[in-house]
Amino acid sequence: MFRSMEPLLLQILRIGFYEIVKLNMPPYAVVDENVKLAKVALRPGAGNMVNGILRKLVLVKENNSLPLPKLEGDSRAQARALATLYSHPVWMVRRWTKYLGQEEAIQLMMWNNSDPSFSLRANAAKGITRDDLVMQLNSLKVPHEVSLHLDDFVRVKIGLQNVIRAGLLKEGLCSVQDESAGLVVSVVDPQPGEDIIDCCAAPGGKTLYMASRLRGKGKVHAIDINKGRLRILKETAKLQKVDGVVDTIHADLRTFAENSPMKSSKVLLDAPCSGLGVLSKRADLRWNRRLEDMEQLKNLQDELLDAASTLVSSGGVLIYGTCSIDPEENEDRVEAFLVRHPEFRIDPVNRYVPSDFVTKQGFYFSDPVKHSLDGAFAARLVRTL
Numbered sequence: 001m002f003r004s005m006e007p008l009l010l011q012i013l014r015i016g017f018y019e020i021v022k023l024n025m026p027p028y029a030v031v032d033e034n035v036k037l038a039k040v041a042l043r044p045g046a047g048n049m050v051n052g053i054l055r056k057l058v059l060v061k062e063n064n065s066l067p068l069p070k071l072e073g074d075s076r077a078q079a080r081a082l083a084t085l086y087s088h089p090v091w092m093v094r095r096w097t098k099y100l101g102q103e104e105a106i107q108l109m110m111w112n113n114s115d116p117s118f119s120l121r122a123n124a125a126k127g128i129t130r131d132d133l134v135m136q137l138n139s140l141k142v143p144h145e146v147s148l149h150l151d152d153f154v155r156v157k158i159g160l161q162n163v164i165r166a167g168l169l170k171e172g173l174c175s176v177q178d179e180s181a182g183l184v185v186s187v188v189d190p191q192p193g194e195d196i197i198d199c200c201a202a203p204g205g206k207t208l209y210m211a212s213r214l215r216g217k218g219k220v221h222a223i224d225i226n227k228g229r230l231r232i233l234k235e236t237a238k239l240q241k242v243d244g245v246v247d248t249i250h251a252d253l254r255t256f257a258e259n260s261p262m263k264s265s266k267v268l269l270d271a272p273c274s275g276l277g278v279l280s281k282r283a284d285l286r287w288n289r290r291l292e293d294m295e296q297l298k299n300l301q302d303e304l305l306d307a308a309s310t311l312v313s314s315g316g317v318l319i320y321g322t323c324s325i326d327p328e329e330n331e332d333r334v335e336a337f338l339v340r341h342p343e344f345r346i347d348p349v350n351r352y353v354p355s356d357f358v359t360k361q362g363f364y365f366s367d368p369v370k371h372s373l374d375g376a377f378a379a380r381l382v383r384t385l
């Protein structure tokens with residue numbers, strides 16, 4: 001019946017179902033509102049239909065007999081049930097169950113479905129300290145907590161709209177950046193005076209934070225294939241007063257690395273990835289990703305790693321990062337890289353991030369379930385020759 005229904009009617013019913021089942025809103029008010037909506041948006045008959053279906057739903061819910069899928073049968077059937085219960089694609093559920101086990105996969109999906117929290121980074125280049133930012137947030141009555149891991153960061157659960165309205169972002173005084181991304185910059189460990197190549201830089205979250213940590217001395221060379229995103233980076237660098245230490249290079253990293261003599265002792269490759277670590281902030285992403293994308297991304301990540309490695313001078317370090325929690329984009333890519341490039345070795349990240357974020361292999365990993373942050377990964381790879 002639902003399959004053959006006209007899309008607008010189906011959409012109105014979806015809203016009604018969500019409000020009644022998930023948001024637990026007063027059921028009869030929900031019925032009335034959606035009946036009115038169907039009458040205005042479609043026709044009176046559609047209103048009657050919405051009335052009948054939603055009232056039936058209210059009764060079923062009151063009798064505790066909602067037909068929820070049961071966790072039974074083989075692994076495929078269980079994945080299908082979990083996919084419906086926690087609103088994720090079946091292939092993701094199967095993948096996470098394989099890597100994390102069912103219990104942790106469920107916790108991850110619950111995290112992805114929860115309200116996201118955001119972090120703000122005080123922009124030192126504009127002379128703003130975290131204490132200044134905290135004072136601003138207090139005056140805006142925005143509840144916040146200072147980051148336990150990064151000196152410039154503050155966590156905000158609600159009230160981000162007030163920050164936007166007050167113009168703090170527009171004036172470049174702070175930026176929205178997850179701590180998990182900030183910690184990737186800690187893995188890079190930018191020091192004043194250094195020249196750093198950022199291979200996939202746009203829209204610039206990490207470039208700009210690295211630039212602010214240079215304290216006006218040194219350079220971040222920001223490469224990206226996407227001209228529009230690179231333009232945003234350039235404008236934001238100006239806004240945040242770090243444009244003196246950022247230069248932008250519009251190029252495909254693979255051809256750039258073949259043709260450029262540029263070398264650096266620090267090269268960051270924040271690779272294009274599935275983004276499976278940031279699903280709590282990107283509600284649409286889970287439905288736009290396909291299993292086939294993963295293979296393509298892995299090939300691209302390998303090619304970009306090979307290209308980035310040629311820019312690293314002897315004794316220098318290549319930092320490979322993603323905002324994915326998928327081992328095939330993270331540990332497996334590093335492992336395959338080290339087989340192709342025995343001239344690199346792993347430099348454990350213990351000196352750069354709190355031990356809680358360091359994996360057995362010496363990589364940085366931020367785990368949404370464990371750390372209540374976005375998922376992210378980074379490895380330090382030192383060129384020995």
Ligand SMILES: C[S@@+](CC[C@H](N)C(=O)[O-])C[C@H]1O[C@@H](n2cnc3c(N)ncnc32)[C@H](O)[C@@H]1O
Pocket residue numbers: 199200201202203204205206207223224225226229251252253254270271272273
């Ligand atoms: C994960 S995003 C980088 C995010 C950025 N580091 C930040 O912190 O805001 C990956 C970037 O890689 C760029 N990219 C993809 N393929 C590329 C290539 N072949 N050469 C250079 N950049 C590429 C994309 O345009 C995208 O901006």
